[in-house]
Amino acid sequence: MENLTLIPPIKANKTAILAFKNEFFQAGERAINGSALLDQMDYEEWLENIRRNADSQTVREDWVVSSTFLAVREQDQRIVGIVDLRHSLGQPFLAEYGGHIGYAVRPSERGKSYAVQILSLALEAAQKLGLEAVMLGCYADNMGSIKTMLKCGGVLKEEKPYIDGKPMCIYWITIKEGPVRRLIEKDTERAAEIVNHCWKTTYAGYVDPVQLGEVWCGKRSEAIKDEFRTNGLENYVFDEKGVKGILSCGKSADADKTDAFELWRIYVDPAFQAQGIGSKLLAFAEALARKRNYQEMVIWAFEKNKNACRFYKKHGYKPDITQHLGENFNAEGLRFIKSL
Incomplete structure (x- = not known):
């Protein structure tokens, strides 16, 4: 297309x-x-x-x-x-x-x-x-x-x-809705910048360094732009005097959770973290899910990403299963679930 x-x-x-x-x-x-x-x-x-x-x-x-x-x-x-x-x-x-x-x-x-x-x-x-x-x-x-x-x-x-x-x-x-709005084309560069910045600052140590290099950062940027063009996911940004965070969500792809709503991506620019932006994006995603009559949320995180795991637990998510994420990641993925 x-x-x-x-x-x-x-x-x-x-x-x-x-x-x-x-x-x-x-x-x-x-x-x-x-x-x-x-x-x-x-x-x-x-x-x-x-x-x-x-x-x-x-x-x-x-x-x-x-x-x-x-x-x-x-x-x-x-x-x-x-x-x-x-x-x-x-x-x-x-x-x-x-x-x-x-x-x-x-x-x-x-x-x-x-x-x-x-x-x-x-x-x-x-x-x-x-x-x-x-x-x-x-x-x-x-x-x-x-x-x-x-x-x-x-x-x-x-x-x-x-x-x-x-x-x-x-x-x-x-x-x-408030500071959260749909991502539009002019946001894609900024959204990709936030995602890549978070990868570099958060995942160093358990992700293959190649994944944090410029080539893979460029691939992630193109993936975000492609998602915008095809609506592969629903993408939103937190915009309060500039884009400070990005949220991607949609129907879960997990074979055992096909009736759940999944938070595929939530990143906040490190310069604006610890200001409640992540919590507002999460609350927005949960409200979307409720409006569409979903009864469960699904979120995956790196098991070694202790800050993310604490964040989800704080908001009522419970650890569910782990899964090896492949040779590029020296870490297990941990799935969190929450009933709505």
């Missing part, structure tokens, strides 16, 4: 956008979600519509201020999808069903995880607007959209009949 970027439509996009639109029609799809009525207007009329909707002084009376973007593949500039970001829910349909974000992936590009990347980029744009949470809706049988929302941190809040009587689901995604 190639990287996408969001760009506003312009006149020069006309040929590509009309081809994008026609692909939906040829596939028998007459409605294009998140297109700001591209499926109902000619091109010039549509451009004027999204221009007017982008300004509070000219937005249509029956809509809210919104930003419409094309999701373009960086490699070849092909339009992969479209997304409409509504700045508020100050309209009955949006508050009841439509939500803050609508999006669509063109038929020929589906099944390639682009929907996750498009929604992640839309969430970044929402964060820049100052939104702290966003609402999305879809039909209850649209498993592709549901999986996308869940992968991006969605929590099911309501299931109800849509206008046509079909059941639909309403999801909310948290963007920011």
